[in-house]
Amino acid sequence: MTSAPTARPVRGTHDLFGEELRRHRHVAETGRLICARWGYEEIVTPIFEHTEVFARSLGDVSDIVTKEMYTFTDRGGDSITLRPENTAGVCRAVITLGLHQNLPIKLFYYGPMFRYERPQKGRLRQFHQIGIECIGAPEPLADAEVIAAGAHLLEELGVLKATTLELNTLGDLESRARYREALVRYLDARRNQLSAESQLRLTRNPLRILDSKDEGDRAVVAQAPLLLEYLSPASRDFFERVKDALARLGVSWVENPRLVRGLDYYTHTAFEFTTTQLGAQGAVLAGGRYDGLVKTLGGPDIPGVGWAAGVERLALLLAQVPTAPRPIAIVPIGAEAEAEAWVLARDLRRAGHIVDLAFAGKPAKRLKRADRLNARLAIFVGEEERARGTVTLRDLDRGSEEQVPRAELLSRLAAAQAERT
């Protein structure tokens, strides 16, 4: 539509407004509420970090680092990157602030992330995530708690039923490495049966081939060795404990031995709450355990587990749209009443009401505006009212009116509001 570049948002960005904003806010606020209830404390880290923070944590060969980051050199010559995710930033902050003095520490965040990708439904270049990180807890119960908190959030949003929890384990670093070796051996022997993309992944990120959508790949993968068979007894036991805790917490899941994570820092538990309602973007809340991450970033060797949820995706899934608050409209009648209306509006606002007062126009025009704003009440102030010492209170849904003594107006409105809540 708009061809003028100055009137066009950057590709993959969005103005949040109206219903879309209300959905978004509802997801974010519910996220805050639930995370706080689980005992997680909010942290807000900068939206940009030294590029090194992401390059190190995500792995030099990951797609995010190699082709999706917004990286630039600032005026001081430093390489800066707009955060593509927030786990690395939170871990960095934990180190910076010395929060590892008191473990485990439970944190949550909400904010914009940036990834240079082809935009699609539920996938933007600037998008928002809400996430939690439980750092410094090696116990499987931490994994279960984190997942249960995610399920609770989805339930509170009314979308849990629309999702499936897929669960897997990647094992500890040794198990994972041993499996990776076996998998590469198996796949390499059949490399000519693999898609071009998977042949590339063979060296870069072989685990990723497991969840390839290519049919040829799937056929090869179907016979591939399973990670489960390479788990050390300790890793196997860890996974069992996670599942046991989840079952006790009433969280149901589907085991998916081919579920892997794109980011290098994951170990043990990997999970995704997925939906079929958002096209190709199935994952709505996903995460896992990242025991090596904090150390990779130069901190102490402490474990972590957490997840991130896509706010836009959840907003899209929301069954019911949060409604906008309904204002009270003040309608002055006659030039004499204008100033009176300003003062009345101020008083009502001070008393906590949402008040709209048009700057000009005949009563009919202002009422029309009130209607458009979905106002619940209109208050007329004019000559007749002044003579009587009242205002006219009109219920815009019913169309009924009554005279209310000016002195009683605030208490009347307060009572009406209390009745509604």
Next chain:
RNA sequence: GCGGGCGUAGCUCAGCUGGUCAGAGCGCCAGGUUGUGGCCCUGGAGGUCGUGGGUUCGAGACCCACCGCUCGCCCCA
């Protein structure tokens, strides 16, 4: 980065094989109602038909390129 679909008023869209094809509904503004909305009636504003080239006597319609949106792949929340 690769492939498919699409791009006409603020919104949703109609425009048949190129020749009043620049339209409709909704929305918006004004009036009908000089102190009262939602319904109705009347009138009005608003479009370089995404942009730039090309074919043609003639293009919104055909061709090419670019831009954007969208769906899928990749990747991921």
